[in-house]
Amino acid sequence: MDWLAAIDIYCERTGPEFWAEPLNALSNLSFIGAALWGWVEAKKRHRTDVMTVILIALAAMIGVGSFLFHTFANTWSELADVVPIWTFVLLFVLVAIHRIGGVRPGRIGIGLAVVVAVFALLFAFGGDGADNQAIAGQPEITHTHSHAEEPANTLLNGSEQYLPAVLALLAFAFLSHRKGHPIAPWVAAATATFMVSLTLRTLDMHLCAIWPLGTHFIWHLLNGTMIALLFQGLIRSRDARTV
Incomplete structure (x- = not known):
C-alpha cells in the first residue's frame, strides 16, 4: 500500500495543495467544540468516568483526523480520519446499550461481535477508499479541468459506508422513545441532524457544477452538532438499572 498516494474525492479540492480544502478542513472545529462542551457538562455533572472521557477524547480525535485527511489528502491521513470515527461509533453504541438499556457488559459480547463483523464487511466491500482507488492510486493530484467536467464517483458518493450508523441511531431513537427515557429527545434530534448531514455528504460531488465549494463542510458542521447532542x-x- 502506498501511504502517500493522493486522494481527491471531494468537490472543494481542485489541486494537491495543503490548503486546497479550507472549508472541509476548518469545519472540523465542530468536533472539537462538541468535545469541549461535553467535557464542561461532564465536569459540572460529575460524570467524568473513564468511558465518558474516552468518548470525549475520540470526538476530538475525529476532528484532528478529519483535518489531516482534508489537508494532506492521502492514504495514511484517510486512515487517521476513519479509525477515530468508527471507534467512536462502536464505543458509543456499547456505552449506550449499557447505560440506557441497562444491559450488563458481559451480555454485550454477542452484539459487539455482530457490530465488528458488520464493520469488517463494510470496509471490505465499500467506503470512500474503495470507491476511489483509481484516483487514490495516482502519485500526484493533477487537475487540468474543473470538477464540473468530472462525473461523481458513485451515486451515493461513498455514503453507503454509514448505513450501520444510520441503523444504530434509528434503533436507539426508537427504543429510547418507547422506554420514555429522558435521552429520547436528544437522540431524536441527533438522528434528524445526521440524516440531513448524510444527504449533504452524498450530494457533494454531484453539485460541483453549480456549487464548486461542495457540501462536505456542512457534513462536518452537522456531525459535530450530532455528536454534541x-x-x-x-x-x-x-x-438505567442493570439487568
Missing part, C-alpha cells in the same frame, strides 16, 4: 443526552440522563 448525543453527548449532552448521555451525560444529562440517568443510567
Whole structure:
C-alpha cells in the first residue's frame, strides 16, 4: 500500500495543495467544540468516568483526523480520519446499550461481535477508499479541468459506508422513545441532524457544477452538532438499572 498516494474525492479540492480544502478542513472545529462542551457538562455533572472521557477524547480525535485527511489528502491521513470515527461509533453504541438499556457488559459480547463483523464487511466491500482507488492510486493530484467536467464517483458518493450508523441511531431513537427515557429527545434530534448531514455528504460531488465549494463542510458542521447532542443526552440522563 502506498501511504502517500493522493486522494481527491471531494468537490472543494481542485489541486494537491495543503490548503486546497479550507472549508472541509476548518469545519472540523465542530468536533472539537462538541468535545469541549461535553467535557464542561461532564465536569459540572460529575460524570467524568473513564468511558465518558474516552468518548470525549475520540470526538476530538475525529476532528484532528478529519483535518489531516482534508489537508494532506492521502492514504495514511484517510486512515487517521476513519479509525477515530468508527471507534467512536462502536464505543458509543456499547456505552449506550449499557447505560440506557441497562444491559450488563458481559451480555454485550454477542452484539459487539455482530457490530465488528458488520464493520469488517463494510470496509471490505465499500467506503470512500474503495470507491476511489483509481484516483487514490495516482502519485500526484493533477487537475487540468474543473470538477464540473468530472462525473461523481458513485451515486451515493461513498455514503453507503454509514448505513450501520444510520441503523444504530434509528434503533436507539426508537427504543429510547418507547422506554420514555429522558435521552429520547436528544437522540431524536441527533438522528434528524445526521440524516440531513448524510444527504449533504452524498450530494457533494454531484453539485460541483453549480456549487464548486461542495457540501462536505456542512457534513462536518452537522456531525459535530450530532455528536454534541448525543453527548449532552448521555451525560444529562440517568443510567438505567442493570439487568
